[in-house]
Amino acid sequence: MTTRISVRGFAVASATAVTTVGAVVGVASGGQQGTAEPAELAAADATLLADIPVGGNTETQTTSLSQQADSQSEAANAAAKKAAEEDARKQAAKDAADKKKATEAKKAEELEKKAAEEREKELAASRSSERTAPGGGDFPQQASYSVAEVKAMAQQIVGGGQFQCFSNIVQRESTWNYQASNPSSGAYGLVQALPGTKMASAGADWRTNPATQIKWGVNYMNDRYGSPCGAWEFWQANHWY
Known part of the structure; x- marks a missing residue:
């Protein structure tokens, strides 16, 4: 100019x-x-x-434009740096969240695996302790059985690891009376099978043989709740099983 x-x-x-x-x-x-x-x-x-230009003013204007360009460049660099820092912060937060989520998922998976293994162990122990004896098997037929005799049968059939849980349920369902009958529902026997005819799958003498009733009851608890102790936990929460 x-x-x-x-x-x-x-x-x-x-x-x-x-x-x-x-x-x-x-x-x-x-x-x-x-x-x-x-x-x-x-x-x-x-x-x-x-037409003579004023040299001093031209130099001043050139210096001012140079300063403006430098200021704009510095501002652009600062904005770019700030944007990069913000992107890095967001990425770090995302990485941390993903890592936490993966850790929690792995922990939950491990807990579920451990619980499944425990359930399998209990089920295996319960099954190994069963005595499969249709019609009573090793237990001699009697006209009647005392509570002590019925409990002795249960200890042999159920096994020590699950017997107490089985006993807790039988005590509340029938007080160890293998002929207990509920006239309103039709439930029958030690474990109050409903209907009682279900126990025929364990033996035709299900009405009179406690061993047959115990065998059927253990199988039912294993199939439905994983074990007698699993059935007992459910019973405590619901007062039925």
């Missing part, structure tokens, strides 16, 4: 002065042509003076 200096007055004054001098010279030399040349020169000088 070129800054022009207003020199109109100066140019006029210069032209006047030069004209005056030229007139004097012309008179002295006795010629008329010399009077126009100084005036034209003065006008040309005025035009040249008007």
